[in-house]
Amino acid sequence: MPNMNMVESVNNALDTMLSRDNDVIMFGEDFGYFGGVFRTSDGLQDKHGKHRVFDSPLSEGGIAATAFGMGINGLRPVVEIQFADYIFPAYDQIVNEMAKVRHRSGGEFWCPVTIRTPAGGGIRGGHHHSQSPEAQFTHTPGLKVVYCSTPYNAKGLLISAIEDNDPVIFFEPKRCYRGPFYGDPHNVPTWSGHPEAEVPESHYSIPLGQARLALEGSQCTVISWGAMVHVCERAIAESGVSCDLIDLQTLVPWDREAVVKSIEKTGRCVIVHEAPKTSGFGAEMAASIQERCFWSLESPIERVTGWDTPFPHTTEWDYMPGPDRVAAAIAKTQED
Amino acid sequence: MPNMNMVESVNNALDTMLSRDNDVIMFGEDFGYFGGVFRTSDGLQDKHGKHRVFDSPLSEGGIAATAFGMGINGLRPVVEIQFADYIFPAYDQIVNEMAKVRHRSGGEFWCPVTIRTPAGGGIRGGHHHSQSPEAQFTHTPGLKVVYCSTPYNAKGLLISAIEDNDPVIFFEPKRCYRGPFYGDPHNVPTWSGHPEAEVPESHYSIPLGQARLALEGSQCTVISWGAMVHVCERAIAESGVSCDLIDLQTLVPWDREAVVKSIEKTGRCVIVHEAPKTSGFGAEMAASIQERCFWSLESPIERVTGWDTPFPHTTEWDYMPGPDRVAAAIAKTQED
Amino acid sequence: MSEEHGADPLHIPDAPHRPGDEAGFVEWPWSPGDLERPDVDCDASETVALAEGLVRVLGDDNKSSGEWDPKLSTEEMITGLEHMMRLRIFDDRMMKMQRTGKLSFYMRSFGEEAVAIAQTMALKDQDWLFPTYRQPGAQFVRGRDMVSMICHCIGNEMDNVKGRQMPVHYTYREGRFISVSSPVGTQFSQAVGVALASGYKGLDEVTITWIGDGASAEGDYHYALNFASIFQAPVILNVVNNQWAISTHKNFASKNGNFAVRGLPYGIPSVRVDGNDFLALYSVTAWARERASRGLGPTHIEVLTYRAGAHSSSDDPSRYRPSDIHSHWPGGDPIDRLREHLKETGGWSDEMHQKLSEKIDSEVMAAYKEAVKFGDLANGPYPSSDAIFTEVYESPPWHLEEQWDEMKKWRDS
Amino acid sequence: MSEEHGADPLHIPDAPHRPGDEAGFVEWPWSPGDLERPDVDCDASETVALAEGLVRVLGDDNKSSGEWDPKLSTEEMITGLEHMMRLRIFDDRMMKMQRTGKLSFYMRSFGEEAVAIAQTMALKDQDWLFPTYRQPGAQFVRGRDMVSMICHCIGNEMDNVKGRQMPVHYTYREGRFISVSSPVGTQFSQAVGVALASGYKGLDEVTITWIGDGASAEGDYHYALNFASIFQAPVILNVVNNQWAISTHKNFASKNGNFAVRGLPYGIPSVRVDGNDFLALYSVTAWARERASRGLGPTHIEVLTYRAGAHSSSDDPSRYRPSDIHSHWPGGDPIDRLREHLKETGGWSDEMHQKLSEKIDSEVMAAYKEAVKFGDLANGPYPSSDAIFTEVYESPPWHLEEQWDEMKKWRDS
């Protein structure tokens, strides 16, 4: 099985779907001729033709609206928003339109659009090339929200997203495009040799709504998604505490069964995400877990998150949760 | 002290601020000549001049952007988004721009804009005249988020919002414009005679960040905001359980002291909001409360919310939380 | 700071007439025959006169003339007239029922009946319609059953929107009439995507969409024109300039009051047409369809008309404009004008008109009676509230299943 | 479905030259003196020729001519030349330093130096500048200290953006240069609000703003033109058409490639100007300023230029266009052209130029050495991470206080 980094596995997923389904059509800013600023669409226009893989005007709202129209008229558009920070001009089209069209039309029209977007920090992107706005989509019924973390799950989840008949917002942790990123900017491994970077060339899919148990343990449940999954892995090793590490993969609908099962076993929980704390998706996790597992919990659910501030540039390592903060939170859950 | 309904008290607050501060300028769709589709700006153009109170093009993005520019150039704009459902075309200008300009400019520019918008259901508005999108703003650092519930706090909070030097999203529960609304569409009282409808004509303010203890009790803490505060009041009476009812008033920053104090007393908690459950602001409340008050909690924190679906038209009473659902949740917290 | 403020330091537009003013419009300088009908493969620059002028076919003498005369048969015109009359009678009936609480809300097409009806008649059945709330009339052209339309509006068990959206938010896939959405403007840019999908599939399908003068200030308007021109989408983009957006006059939507010319800099052939002139509307739309169908890309049309009634059942226009103003509109009334033309050409008489009107009246009344059998908003039965949970997703995930169960518990208790 | 698909059923534009192609542009049909300079109170319709043509002052013979000649003094021109040279040298230095990791990222104004410099020189000190990342040169005109600019770019302790934004995201309130924001287009509509506030206060302040050819596809562009024209804002709205948006050619931003004309249907006088012609830019901007200042409202300007370099330090244009293409641009190079003109008019020589260049070189080098004393991105010291928590709000609420304490605990441990 070839080793792929996440740019390659995303590219491979897109290629796979273009090859299998003529209704799949793709566009975005700098997406066609150039192959995308992160190179995820490299070579696709050459291979599949410029009527299937093309550049769009610099207009996220227009991209979303056009995809909507194509989607309700039988195509299966996959569009790229160049950075997740720039998805907001399309927010109305996504939350008021895509999310609701199946319902509002009594099921007469639906919108099988996939919106891919690189998200998260760690590339010195400052305010507007670092945000991780997943929570702002999880509150909207009708959308599915996916956040991949490895080359393997990127491909499998992306194929599921494209094949899904509902609109899916698909976040790709840009910090992990070329390596797993353990939170230390001075030590930057590539995906080479990583087991989750063994990616089949052929079609496969990972069902939406299914979490991945990245590590198994007994004393604490650590829940995360995106780049932070790797930070958690490192933190768990540092902490010396035996932990389940749940990579949520899909945020809406999330895999409650996996989470509840783990918490019932461990009685302790830490949730980790990059986005600001207040109203981040960690809040939903914590609220739901205490609802469901109140009597199993032996200590407060901890959240380790980005601060409630804009994302900084030079000092981003004081912003993003690192292994130390996560390890300390794990330790804290073990206190009483 | 005159009795005012919430349309009148909002109008009175706007009038008060127009009279006190020449830098206050107001606009919105149908806002100027006509006085607003809910009549909250009735008479203000006549009184203060059409250069201070005027109609805008039908463009929420343009309204927000224009307010932003006026705000950084020394004015204090107050703009109306006709329905909260229509705030999304302005979402980018609000979350990427207004919220961050003070920070991104090293404090050189700031944006004292107030965005008022009628929110929430109960007027047979269906999908797009009923949403309560407060949670989608609470996740953005740099914004303050306020939700009034009575004529008295509407005026006092709105004056604080306008006087505040940060951008404030100000939600007005449209179902309560003319009466307190207890969740029963067949029994629709007006504000007349209600103690919270005694509104001073003169300037006063309610600090942002301060909750209101609407009812005092000992067995359970009920937390809510907007129209649901009144539903909770009815539910508490129905339930026969002695409850603190906390009207949060400001969601960011919220009044943790008041909440913690109450939970430490009661050990039980119900959070009630109209918006969908997943990633609603109730999630943040529950997550924070279990973090802070874990050892005081004697039963799971309950959330009573709108369903995770679009807001329906004909069947909205099966969607919006009513006193029965809230009362049952209160009872449930008392079980063990 | 207060000292520096002049009395009116900002330029704030106003409406030309406010309550109490004498209503009146300047006479139109445009007549039928003024404008040529260029070849469909013309360039945008060849349509400047069409965008700055006004395409008319029906003259003040009720005769049709000029290159734009579509030369419709008498039967076609009678069909158009009948649809328009049906829409007006239907609207009046619904409005009455709204006043009695049988429906929550209503919006009439009063004064603008020609728009969707003439334009849809000029299209082919395979073409997609992406309307606002002001084009329900297209459904009559596409053969929709009136009972089913009423069932939607009165929110009963048979509402095909299943009680989810407000009245007038029709959806009718069979007739390729795409679900109406409340946020104004969004359909305009989406329609370009619908059209591009048809193009991608290589089908002879054209998409038509509409936006209001007010809503043209939304970003979606710009997205639509830009994407349509760049990718040469087979789409017909109409701005229905009915002079008002609720209480806001079109002077707040455009400084110079001409919306048609906005298409030109995008390289889109653009035309302004008298929206109360059935024949002109038909003709311009047929021209635009031919352009799209021949792979020549989008056409931008300003439909010049007047919102004769209130914005909606919640609106009271006497607060912001003279009550009789619509009767002064130089474009007159679309039904009157087609009726008079038909009389002029010998195919119609006042008696026939009266008879048709009565026939439709009873048709509407019958449909209404049939519809209320399935319930109405005042009395129910409503669509099942199970419909809150279905079709949110293709199939409900666990959290919706759970909430659905909980809702049932409360509903059925 | 696959059968129905034609080979290229959608019209997808392309760039005129791709890697491997021979670069070359059609010769410009426009010369200095072609176009009249209308009175500032002209109507939009009187500017059609200005929008469809190109205002030039500097001819191929390096002489200035025509009604648009601003007749600048030699000193003024030398000042302009010096600012442009300074910007180019500054950019080159920063780019070198970026390659060594002293800064994370950089964007040059290469080939577009005239734009912000000539335009800002044509304004008054009280006027507001609302730039994108491609107009840092305006700061030189407003007297900003180069050391402080470098400190921002290298993200050191003295960065007045306090380490919060990426390099090139300057803010300089003293010079009325408003904070640059990454989301493209947002400043364009905001600038209208800035201008309206000046109008409201009754002050003689004009606001100027810029947007790229690419970003003009955002909704903010439409909002800006519409709000500016309806409320007659004292604002100058520039579309800098440098032909590219990263790898995306302007053919994806406009079908016919003319951005200037887009202002006309909004009723905004519109002009296209040679963006590499310092004198033409100066003159058109001065004209627009006078309009704004006299209460005549907005002006829309297309600045026709060419992005000579890469989009940013992260970009490699050889992947999507011929490497030498910028040297074929009919507008030439803005610095060369002003230099040659000055030589032609006798106020300048190659020796003087060389000397000035060396002076600036050492100035920039000195400033750079001074700046790195306060740290750089490779080595620190950085702005204190306390700045993560300050100025999020006017004063930090309790949750920020608490998180700030926690951050300190980690940072200081």
Ligand SMILES: Cc1ncc(C[n+]2csc(CCOP(=O)(O)OP(=O)(O)O)c2C)c(N)n1
């Ligand atoms: C995005 C959005 N903003 C505001 C509204 C509220 N609203 C509904 S109709 C309307 C006026 C629309 O005017 P116009 O576009 O001219 O269409 P018309 O009603 O005249 O047909 C407004 C402001 C809305 N539905 N959507």
Ligand SMILES: Cc1ncc(C[n+]2csc(CCOP(=O)(O)OP(=O)(O)O)c2C)c(N)n1
């Ligand atoms: C809203 C938004 N979308 C995407 C981007 C990413 N991006 C940065 S610059 C750029 C191209 C801008 O091109 P143009 O507007 O022509 O300006 P130029 O760089 O040529 O000066 C893009 C796509 C962004 N910064 N903001």
Ligand SMILES: [Mg+2]
């Ligand atoms: Mg209108």
Ligand SMILES: [Mg+2]
């Ligand atoms: Mg450009």
